[in-house]
Amino acid sequence: MASPCYRCLSHPNSAEKPLVSEENSNWKLSDTCRTHSQNPLIIEADYRHGQAAEASHFLYVPHTPGNASIVFLDHLHNIQRISTWDIWKQPPPPAPQNPPYVLEQSANKGIKMVARRSIAIGELIALERPLVVSRVDAAIAEDQSTTGIFYRAALSGLSPAARDTIMSLHNCFGPEQEPILGTLLTNYQPVTIPDASGTEYSGLFPILCRANHDCSPNANFFFNSRSFTGQFHAVRDIAKDEEITAMYSELAAPRHQRRAELQEHYKFLCECSTCSLLPNLVEQSDIRRKAIAELIPLMHSGIYADDMSVARIEELLGWATDEGLYALYAEILVYGFGLAANLGVPDQAGKWSQMVAEAFKILDGADSPRLN
Numbered sequence: 001m002a003s004p005c006y007r008c009l010s011h012p013n014s015a016e017k018p019l020v021s022e023e024n025s026n027w028k029l030s031d032t033c034r035t036h037s038q039n040p041l042i043i044e045a046d047y048r049h050g051q052a053a054e055a056s057h058f059l060y061v062p063h064t065p066g067n068a069s070i071v072f073l074d075h076l077h078n079i080q081r082i083s084t085w086d087i088w089k090q091p092p093p094p095a096p097q098n099p100p101y102v103l104e105q106s107a108n109k110g111i112k113m114v115a116r117r118s119i120a121i122g123e124l125i126a127l128e129r130p131l132v133v134s135r136v137d138a139a140i141a142e143d144q145s146t147t148g149i150f151y152r153a154a155l156s157g158l159s160p161a162a163r164d165t166i167m168s169l170h171n172c173f174g175p176e177q178e179p180i181l182g183t184l185l186t187n188y189q190p191v192t193i194p195d196a197s198g199t200e201y202s203g204l205f206p207i208l209c210r211a212n213h214d215c216s217p218n219a220n221f222f223f224n225s226r227s228f229t230g231q232f233h234a235v236r237d238i239a240k241d242e243e244i245t246a247m248y249s250e251l252a253a254p255r256h257q258r259r260a261e262l263q264e265h266y267k268f269l270c271e272c273s274t275c276s277l278l279p280n281l282v283e284q285s286d287i288r289r290k291a292i293a294e295l296i297p298l299m300h301s302g303i304y305a306d307d308m309s310v311a312r313i314e315e316l317l318g319w320a321t322d323e324g325l326y327a328l329y330a331e332i333l334v335y336g337f338g339l340a341a342n343l344g345v346p347d348q349a350g351k352w353s354q355m356v357a358e359a360f361k362i363l364d365g366a367d368s369p370r371l372n
């Protein structure tokens with residue numbers, strides 16, 4: 001089977017989905033929904049499932065029917081826990097004043113995010129709360145998924161402005177996909193909720209999703225679960241008028257693989273500066289990225305292979321820098337720190353530990369939860 005999307009873990013759907021029919025065009029709960037509780041406002045999406053706790057429910061935050069700013073799709077037990085979070089009593093943190101970006105029409109990539117002024121490495125570019133958060137494996141009955149009734153019902157509790165914003169976003173699937181689902185899948189970004197027993201979530205961030213992809217992106221998307229905001233931080237200095245870019249697919253992969261994934265999940269051929277290198281330079285870039293890819297399972301499992309050395313880590317750090325892969329550079333640093341400590345090289349471990357802290361500040365901001 002084809003690989004799942006890096007950002008929302010979805011598999012692209014087949015081309016059999018019909019458009020939403022006219023009679024479903026009103027924003028209202030469908031007949032298969034029923035209210036589970038009023039305050040907090042929790043709706044059971046499809047009571048026909050008969051397994052209420054494991055079926056998808058919608059939570060609207062704040063709990064104002066038809067005027068919520070966030071809708072959550074999850075199983076009931078998670079939704080009930082999430083509804084008690086103090087975060088919903090607090091206003092969202094302010095976005096940067098005079099944001100350093102503008103959204104503009106591009107020649108060939110739809111809307112793009114562009115730097116209005118020079119942006120320094122580590123600077124917060126944009127921050128916002130999501131309009132939709134969904135567990136990636138939300139349960140949807142076949143009849144609801146093909147017609148879009150499920151998503152229409154989910155969005156019905158949002159404010160009209162929030163819904164208009166969502167429906168104005170790009171849907172890269174065109175008529176082959178139900179329009180609301182197509183729009184969500186085109187724009188979802190990963191959301192990590194601590195204490196969610198490993199459940200994976202996707203979120204719709206209406207400004208951040210306007211950034212286009214680059215295989216050596218200059219911004220890092222980070223979800224701060226404390227403030228419940230998606231954020232972009234610059235991972236290198238960005239010049240005025242330069243496009244601000246993010247990553248949509250696994251970057252530690254050769255060009256043909258990156259392009260295939262982007263084509264499959266986002267329907268475009270990547271012609272970023274890395275993908276457009278001359279053939280011999282693409283070959284070198286692929287060698288570096290494949291070498292970094294080989295380290296990923298070790299980094300995730302924390303295993304230090306016998307042939308892994310401080311010198312090899314330094315080489316891989318250099319390649320991650322050459323390739324403009326800052327998030328992976330930070331992951332390699334973390335692994336290198338552990339390796340050096342494990343090998344009994346305290347000076348090197350200390351140096352890398354400091355570099356890890358600097359890298360997390362750049363990627364996530366000074367309040368990075370990873371700094372604790």
Ligand SMILES: C[S@@+](CC[C@H](N)C(=O)[O-])C[C@H]1O[C@@H](n2cnc3c(N)ncnc32)[C@H](O)[C@@H]1O
Nearest residue numbers: 109110111170172186187209210212213266268
């Ligand atoms: C999440 S949206 C990004 C914002 C989008 N450009 C818009 O107009 O709203 C993803 C879509 O943007 C376009 N896109 C993103 N990165 C691209 C790139 N590097 N080259 C060409 N198209 C790109 C593709 O159509 C893709 O499906």
